[in-house]
Amino acid sequence: MPLLWLFLIVLAIAAGAYVLARVRVLAMAGENRRALHSLPVYYGSNAAMKSGVPALLVLAVWLVAQPLVIDTIASGHIPDSAIAETTSRGLVMAEVRRTADGIDMAIASGELSETAARDPQADIEDLSARLSDAGAILTSEITPPVFRAAQELRALSAVGTQAMTIIVVLIALFGALWALRETKPDFRARNVVEQGVRGLLIAAASIAILTTLGIVLSLVFNTVEFFRLYPASEFFFGTNWAPSFSGRGGASDLGIVPLLWGTFYISLVALIVAVPIGLFAAIYLSEYASPKVRAVAKPLLEVLAGIPTIVYGLFALLTVGPLLMRVFGDEGLGWMQAGTAVMTAGLVMGIMLIPFVSSLSDDIINAVPQALRDGSYGLGATQSETIRQVVLPAALPGIVGAILLAASRAIGETMIVVLGAGAAARLSLNPFDAMTTVTAKIVSQLTGDSDFASPEALVAFALGMTLFVITLGLNVFALYIVRKYREQYE
Amino acid sequence: MTDISMGGSAPKSSLTTVDARTRKRNAAEKRFRAYGLTAIAIGLLFLIVLAVSIIRSGVPAFTQTEVHIDFTITQEQFDDAESQMLKTSAYQKLFIAALQSQLEDRGLEVSFDPAAIERLLGKTGGTIREYYRENPDQIGTPVRFELAASSRVDGYFKGRVSRDTVVDSRFLMVSDLDLVDALHDVGIITQAFNWNFITGSDTGVDNPGGAGIGVSVIGSFFMMLVVLVLSLPIGVAASIYLEEFAPQNWFTDLIEVNISNLAAVPSIVFGILGLAVFIQFMHLPQSAPLVGGLVLTLMTLPTIIISTRASLKAVPPSIREAALGVGASKMQTVFHHVLPLAAPGILTGTIIGLAQALGETAPLLLIGMVGFIARAYPEGVVSGFVDPNSAMPAQIYTWAARADAGFYEKAWGGIIILLIFLLTMNIIAIILRRRFERRW
Numbered sequence: 001m002p003l004l005w006l007f008l009i010v011l012a013i014a015a016g017a018y019v020l021a022r023v024r025v026l027a028m029a030g031e032n033r034r035a036l037h038s039l040p041v042y043y044g045s046n047a048a049m050k051s052g053v054p055a056l057l058v059l060a061v062w063l064v065a066q067p068l069v070i071d072t073i074a075s076g077h078i079p080d081s082a083i084a085e086t087t088s089r090g091l092v093m094a095e096v097r098r099t100a101d102g103i104d105m106a107i108a109s110g111e112l113s114e115t116a117a118r119d120p121q122a123d124i125e126d127l128s129a130r131l132s133d134a135g136a137i138l139t140s141e142i143t144p145p146v147f148r149a150a151q152e153l154r155a156l157s158a159v160g161t162q163a164m165t166i167i168v169v170l171i172a173l174f175g176a177l178w179a180l181r182e183t184k185p186d187f188r189a190r191n192v193v194e195q196g197v198r199g200l201l202i203a204a205a206s207i208a209i210l211t212t213l214g215i216v217l218s219l220v221f222n223t224v225e226f227f228r229l230y231p232a233s234e235f236f237f238g239t240n241w242a243p244s245f246s247g248r249g250g251a252s253d254l255g256i257v258p259l260l261w262g263t264f265y266i267s268l269v270a271l272i273v274a275v276p277i278g279l280f281a282a283i284y285l286s287e288y289a290s291p292k293v294r295a296v297a298k299p300l301l302e303v304l305a306g307i308p309t310i311v312y313g314l315f316a317l318l319t320v321g322p323l324l325m326r327v328f329g330d331e332g333l334g335w336m337q338a339g340t341a342v343m344t345a346g347l348v349m350g351i352m353l354i355p356f357v358s359s360l361s362d363d364i365i366n367a368v369p370q371a372l373r374d375g376s377y378g379l380g381a382t383q384s385e386t387i388r389q390v391v392l393p394a395a396l397p398g399i400v401g402a403i404l405l406a407a408s409r410a411i412g413e414t415m416i417v418v419l420g421a422g423a424a425a426r427l428s429l430n431p432f433d434a435m436t437t438v439t440a441k442i443v444s445q446l447t448g449d450s451d452f453a454s455p456e457a458l459v460a461f462a463l464g465m466t467l468f469v470i471t472l473g474l475n476v477f478a479l480y481i482v483r484k485y486r487e488q489y490e
Numbered sequence: 491m492t493d494i495s496m497g498g499s500a501p502k503s504s505l506t507t508v509d510a511r512t513r514k515r516n517a518a519e520k521r522f523r524a525y526g527l528t529a530i531a532i533g534l535l536f537l538i539v540l541a542v543s544i545i546r547s548g549v550p551a552f553t554q555t556e557v558h559i560d561f562t563i564t565q566e567q568f569d570d571a572e573s574q575m576l577k578t579s580a581y582q583k584l585f586i587a588a589l590q591s592q593l594e595d596r597g598l599e600v601s602f603d604p605a606a607i608e609r610l611l612g613k614t615g616g617t618i619r620e621y622y623r624e625n626p627d628q629i630g631t632p633v634r635f636e637l638a639a640s641s642r643v644d645g646y647f648k649g650r651v652s653r654d655t656v657v658d659s660r661f662l663m664v665s666d667l668d669l670v671d672a673l674h675d676v677g678i679i680t681q682a683f684n685w686n687f688i689t690g691s692d693t694g695v696d697n698p699g700g701a702g703i704g705v706s707v708i709g710s711f712f713m714m715l716v717v718l719v720l721s722l723p724i725g726v727a728a729s730i731y732l733e734e735f736a737p738q739n740w741f742t743d744l745i746e747v748n749i750s751n752l753a754a755v756p757s758i759v760f761g762i763l764g765l766a767v768f769i770q771f772m773h774l775p776q777s778a779p780l781v782g783g784l785v786l787t788l789m790t791l792p793t794i795i796i797s798t799r800a801s802l803k804a805v806p807p808s809i810r811e812a813a814l815g816v817g818a819s820k821m822q823t824v825f826h827h828v829l830p831l832a833a834p835g836i837l838t839g840t841i842i843g844l845a846q847a848l849g850e851t852a853p854l855l856l857i858g859m860v861g862f863i864a865r866a867y868p869e870g871v872v873s874g875f876v877d878p879n880s881a882m883p884a885q886i887y888t889w890a891a892r893a894d895a896g897f898y899e900k901a902w903g904g905i906i907i908l909l910i911f912l913l914t915m916n917i918i919a920i921i922l923r924r925r926f927e928r929r930w
Binding site for chain 2: 004064067097190194197198200201202203204205206207208209211212214215218219221222276277278279280281283284285287288297300301303304306307308309310311313314315317318319351354355358382383384385387388405408409411412413414415418419439442443446447452460461464467468471472475
């Protein structure tokens with residue numbers, strides 16, 4: 001556990017610097033606090049901050065960067081000739097990493113000695129046997145280049161970890177010394193510490209940007225990789241979805257059209273369920289209901305929004321599906337072949353979206369000023385006429401925005417469709433057919449056994465990209481509509 | 491001058507009698523009201539149906555059919571069994587003999603073949619042998635064994651399997667059910683609370699009866715620990731910056747836009763992010779609660795930031811002005827006065843964010859928390875973070891995806907436990923809010 005120890009050592013140095021700086025500045029001021037520019041705490045914090053923060057930052061960056069650098073170097077040890085036609089450098093490197101992990105395991109279990117693992121002349125057959133004895137999982141025979149690269153990898157990461165430990169501890173010590181040197185009674189410690197804290201606050205706020213960047217980059221890079229292996233036009237316009245799991249590429253049909261159709265069909269069914277119920281519930285709650293009814297019914301409806309989606313998925317699979325089968329299945333009307341269908345998933349997703357639509361619409365209807373209603377009543381309109389002809393038109397942009405947000409939720413929903421919609425990609429108009437969606441296929445393509453470099457796995461990133469763009473577009477569009485058409489009262 | 495024409499004719503309608511048009515309008519009014527009521531009723535009906543089906547299908551997971559047998563083994567029998575080639579089947583024979591004699595003691599004459607016992611109880615010999623090898627001092631004294639019945643027998647008692655639907659197979663014969671009924675009548679087969687479901691670990695696909703959710707609860711616990719430790723400080727720091735310090739410029743706008751967009755990004759996209767960045771790029775261990783926690787942290791951050799900003803905004807400016815007035819710096823004002831006053835609201839928002847993260851499944855599927863069997867509790871704190879484990883919702887999904895209907899019951903039972911956790915968290919949040927929330 002050297003990493004945890006290193007972390008604790010840095011913290012200990014920072015704590016030591018805190019105490020020393022505090023004691024030092026008090027001693028320099030002759031225990032007269034009024035001679036100090038800042039409170040003694042700030043001198044201590046300044047020292048702790050200057051020794052701890054840069055060291056931990058370097059540690060974090062090093063931890064991320066080291067495997068990348070070492071991979072590149074070790075990868076240089078594999079000649080192009082050692083990479084077979086059927087595979088790629090990335091796959092070979094995965095094998096190298098596995099071998100290196102296997103050697104570590106073998107050493108840990110005593111199957112292999114450290115010197116034997118480093119011996120460049122080691123007998124590879126004997127070594128593979130020892131590795132598998134130690135329980136390491138190796139997919140293919142270790143070839144000499146792979147073994148050399150694995151040895152290189154281990155040697156480099158050992159050197160790297162040592163260097164990291166030394167450098168991080170040195171930085172912490174240097175920071176502590178520097179802070180101690182500048183610790184004098186007239187040093188403006190509070191201002192410096194507050195600047196530092198402000199920097200940390202900005203860093204925390206920037207994580208949102210980093211997350212978006214991470215999402216976009218991981219989607220874009222893998223999508224580009226996918227389009228290198230599979231033509232983009234076939235992906236966007238192909239009407240057949242039939243990934244093969246045996247071969248790598250070639251045989252698979254990866255057209256997104258059936259998946260998009262399934263996604264939109266299920267979302268449509270969900271909205272047909274959720275919008276009328278949610279909207280009428282919102283109208284009743286905000287216009288008719290007594291405070292008592294409202295206090296009970298609103299939180300109860302919102303419970304539906306707090307239930308995890310896996311619960312809805314199971315509800316669709318085991319309760320709603322069989323129920324629909326009894327009515328529309330072979331024993332009933334004969335329209336349905338299996339419990340998992342567009343209708344099952346759509347219905348359950350609609351239930352999930354009811355509170356979403358009702359809460360948002362409720363807020364929007366409540367925001368319509370009372371004066372509009374009073375004016376309408378004054379002209380002799382009944383309450384329902386007022387709602388239909390005055391309140392709803394005034395609230396319309398907001399309601400449309402709410403519905404668009406609900407639609408984006410429906411399109412991105414995963415667990416209900418994974419469990420309730422079936423697995424067959426199909427272009428059909430029958431809502432009782434099983435269909436599948438973009439999200440469900442992302443899950444099935446990435447949880448299978450196919451390796452990450454194959455088009456069958458990479459297609460999930462292209463699907464994710466499509467999903468991300470569609471939901472983002474819907475959200476932006478919803479906000480735009482709300483902003484543009486919102487009536488400004490007062 | 492304007493002429494106001496005074497109609498000479500009598501008024502067409504009277505306020506005291508309702509004319510057809512008013513009647514129509516009133517009817518429309520009533521209908522409209524009824525639509526609203528119906529909508530709410532439908533919504534609540536869905537809620538009730540959901541609750542009933544969860545409870546009805548999930549409660550059986552908490553009970554288990556057990557077979558109680560008083561069993562004595564003598565030293566000779568033990569030695570004899572240990573010396574045989576097929577040791578467990580020797581124990582099996584001893585066990586069946588004991589069962590037969592107990593039935594005869596109670597005056598019950600049922601003929602059964604040893605294979606039937608195996609169908610009802612599985613291979614009991616191994617369990618018995620293990621017990622005596624671990625407790626050799628128990629040889630010679632009567633011991634009460636409580637053995638779990640097979641999943642089909644369990645299903646028979648819970649109504650999942652009935653005499654009409656049973657098809658003779660190597661798992662269960664119709665004739666076995668007579669034996670089961672007889673054993674039930676004399677009290678050898680009973681229903682008991684299934685502690686193993688709450689504390690146990692997942693089993694292979696062939697043993698739904700023994701599956702438990704305990705290990706994945708621990709997995710979820712470690713994940714929530716990561717989420718709490720990361721998202722609370724980062725979320726609070728980000729909110730403080732945006733609410734108290736950020737100048738009006740493009741950078742602040744960029745952060746704000748990003749936060750509101752991230753709040754609406756589908757959760758599965760965060761799973762893709764976790765897979766690509768944490769597993770492919772950084773080579774963190776797959777299926778580890780640490781990675782799950784990191785992904786859920788990124789997912790929960792927008793929620794926590796939004797609620798924290800709301801509670802910071804709720805602290806009146808007079809507090810800030812008073813602090814600044816007596817000479818506090820901006821930073822001291824925020825950390826000494828605003829933050830403590832906003833703390834209850836921040837805590838409530840964090841708990842609600844955590845509850846949301848606890849129930850989230852889709853991102854966990856992508857970082858590999860399904861598809862393997864979480865068999866063992868982690869050995870220590872570090873192993874709890876980095877060793878492969880499952881999480882409650884992922885475990886429920888795993889069970890729901892298995893073919894054996896016995897696992898469905900476990901999935902519903904798992905949902906009850908998950909909902910109990912969520913309910914507790916939400917109640918704590920509500921109590922905190924009621925207790926400490928201050929209205930200014």
